[in-house]
Amino acid sequence: NAGVTQTPKFRILKIGQSMTLQCAQDMNHNYMYWYRQDPGMGLKLIYYSVGAGITDKGEVPNGYNVSRSTTEDFPLRLELAAPSQTSVYFCASSYSNTGGSYNEQFFGPGTRLTVL
Amino acid sequence: QKEVEQNSGPLSVPEGAIASLNCTYSDRGSQSFFWYRQYSGKSPELIMFIYSNGDKEDGRFTAQLNKASQYVSLLIRDSQPSDSATYLCAVIEEKKSSGDKLTFGTGTRLAVRP
Numbered sequence: 520n521a522g523v524t525q526t527p528k529f530r531i532l533k534i535g536q537s538m539t540l541q542c543a544q545d546m547n548h549n550y551m552y553w554y555r556q557d558p559g560m561g562l563k564l565i566y567y568s569v570g571a572g573i574t575d576k577g578e579v580p581n582g583y584n585v586s587r588s589t590t591e592d593f594p595l596r597l598e599l600a601a602p603s604q605t606s607v608y609f610c611a612s613s614y615s616n617t618g619g620s621y622n623e624q625f626f627g628p629g630t631r632l633t634v635l
Numbered sequence: 636q637k638e639v640e641q642n643s644g645p646l647s648v649p650e651g652a653i654a655s656l657n658c659t660y661s662d663r664g665s666q667s668f669f670w671y672r673q674y675s676g677k678s679p680e681l682i683m684f685i686y687s688n689g690d691k692e693d694g695r696f697t698a699q700l701n702k703a704s705q706y707v708s709l710l711i712r713d714s715q716p717s718d719s720a721t722y723l724c725a726v727i728e729e730k731k732s733s734g735d736k737l738t739f740g741t742g743t744r745l746a747v748r749p
Contacts, residue, residue: 550735552736559643559741559742560741560742561639561723561725561739561740561741561742562679562723562737562739563739564736564737564738567736577736578738609678609679613735615735622735623681623684624681624735624737626678626679626680627678628677628678629677629678
């Protein structure tokens with residue numbers, strides 16, 4: 520298994536440009552997440568999805584959009600990029616059951632985005 | 636607003652010593668607690684999780700939870716230079732069908748001196 524993959528690894532955007540960060544997982548996980556990590560900070564949840572066709576906002580959703588048309592893919596769209604969106608973006612996935620136990624979130628390698 | 640607080644460090648310990656990392660959280664409803672390790676430039680990886688008050692041991696790692704005092708700690712015994720990383724504390728309020736949303740602390744940077 521490749522696990523969680525993200526593309527691109529690095530990207531520089533100009534203010535006002537748009538782009539899509541790609542995330543895919545091959546573990547058949549139903550839950551997927553997007554986090555951002557600013558320098559010296561913890562991770563903040565942007566959006567998450569509990570299954571295909573279902574998405575919801577996290578703590579910092581402004582300026583982003585997501586879609587989940589398949590179980591495997593969870594792209595993150597940035598519209599009108601701003602310098603405040605300069606960050607490292609991590610995608611994660613987990614399998615969740617109804618049994619009450621927590622299942623580990625597996626993280627992708629991250630995308631380092633700079634907006635100038 | 637849920638908060639998870641950690642001392643940013645760096646915490647410097649000599650090789651072979653015990654490293655003690657602490658985390659406090661604000662939401663009394665928090666149920667599950669996690670420690671992630673993050674090497675510089677890499678993604679986080681889960682090293683410990685704990686649900687119940689008391690200690691949980693896994694190899695050189697021990698997680699300690701005290702829900703009454705709202706803190707969780709991580710002890711690393713026989714610290715090695717390879718343990719040098721940032722350790723992130725994370726909390727889930729409760730298990731919901733709407734997703735396992737983690738709230739992260741800012742992390743503590745650990746440096747183990749050879």
